[in-house]
Amino acid sequence: MRRAAGSVLPVLVLMSWSAGSALATDDYTLPFYDPGVALSYGVDRDRTLSRQLDWTGQTWNDAVPHPGRVYDQHSGVDYPMALRSEVAAAKDGTVVDVEGGYGTSQFGNFGNFVLLKHSDGRQTLYYHLASAADGGIGVAVGNAVVAGQPIGRSGCSGICHGAHLHFEMLAWSATAKAFQSADPLAERRWTTWPGRIPFSASYVRESNPGTEVIKRGQTISHWVEFRNTGGRTWRNTGSVGRIALGTWRPAAHASLFRASDWLSSWMATFVDAASVPPNGVGRFTFGLRGTPVAGSYRETFNLVAQSVHWFDHARLGGFYVPILVSNLTP
Amino acid sequence: MRRSFVVHLALLAALVAGCGIGSGESASAGASDPLTPEAAASTAPSAPERIPLAGDFPVLPGAVRAAMPNDDPGLIGLWTSDQPGSNAYDFFVAALPAAGYPIVGRYPGGAAAVIRFSLPNGGIWQMVAREGGDGALVIEIRLDRP
Secondary structure: OOOOOOOOOOOOOOOOOOOOOOOOOOEEOOOOOOOOOOOOOOOOOOOOOOEEEEEOOOOEEEOOOOOOOOOOOOOOOEEOOOOEEEEEEEEEEEEEEEEOOOOOOOHHHHHHHEEEEEEOOOOEEEEEEEEEOOOOOOOOOEEOOOOOEEEEEEEEEEOEOEEEEEEEEEEEOOOEEEEEOOOOOOOEEOOOOOOOOOEEEEEEEEEOOOOEEOOOOOOEEEEEEEEOOOOOEOOOOOOOEEEEEEEOOOOOOOOOOOOOOOOOOOOEEEOOOOOEOOOOOEEEEEEEEOOOEEEEEEEEEEEEOOOOOEHHHHHHHEEEEEEEEEOOOO | OOOOOOOHHHEEEEEEEOOOOOOOEEOOOOOOOOOOOHHHHHHOOOOOOOOOOOOOOOOOOOOEEEEOOOOOOOOOEEEEEEEOOOHHHHHHHHHHHHHOOOOOEEEEOOEEEEEEEEEOOOEEEEEEEEEOOOOOOEEEEOOOOO
16 A cells, blocks of 8 residues: 555553543643653652652552652653653643743753643643753743644753653642642543644545546546544634645645645645544545646645644655646646 | 652661761772672671672762662662762663663653663663752662562
């Protein structure tokens, strides 16, 4: 098959959870784009010294770190990330605080971070980021961000033992009159369980998996379907984050095969349906117009969350359409 | 702020007191640092018999051997260092495979990090780097555990 279906790499949070309670619709997604990242440590839900309650509900009566579970007094969720990896907003929100003045790997009591507030009243903290000078901070206080939007790059600033992202969810406590650490894993705050990267897809099928033969100047209709393997619902509304099919290699190049129904020189179409939830299949229908010059071509496409992020093209099976433009005219 | 980790008080007390096996010894990069049962027994009669570290086992440059508590039989080696925690983690990520100990799991974190690695005989050990209460870095080699 010329377009192998993109394999769905597991997001390794290393826990099979019984499919019981319903998951929130478009709640939080994992705050990064590397699908191979595995959980390092979760929140310690028991703040007693030398007693730990991990996100699976297991208690440890000690102070030693338990890989993949928890370490004592930990207030967030740690994900190993190579230095300067992309960090993304876990949910739509507004930037309320940033710090980027510390070195990317500067060890000490303080480090670089981005703090967002969200419409549900919660806040999310992205900590240990690279320095602002090193591209670690991609937003400013007051900026509105959407889920999946890159907001910075990972580092190892602050109290840090190996490059990673400390993702922390904070919920307001009326009792304490302060924001306190919440556990997104135990509370199952992810839209999908055990959590997925924001935008991802795999190839399913298309109207013609072989070569499209088009006469010079003729327009034919083509459709392709992708499965939503990310954590966000695909939407065909609004502007920012709307899911579209665009040209690739290079990204957003003007296509020779642009038909009259294209949205621009490089954007073929939005997803057909109004919305496609995680695990759903979305179809993209668009025209292909034969070039004035006959010959054998290929056009490569990728999905994009408009103004937010291009999808991983490899996980789409390297999708392209072989096109043979014949000398005949319509 | 987000980097809370509890000091193992008993261990800390031993470290501060400077007592026990090998205190003050400084290891050099890649230097032989065998920890034999005989050596342990000669200086700490009540200590449990320890699994020896191979002579070529990698040691963080500048790390100082620390006394090992008797109530932790899973502990194989213990050092302190004034280096940042990320240095230890990065050192062992590179040094363990180079010394013939393939890494089977990496768990970097804020106040602690664990690297799980395999032995030639197929066993699994852990390198644990964590923040000591006095700001010193504590490095442990220990038997694998959940």
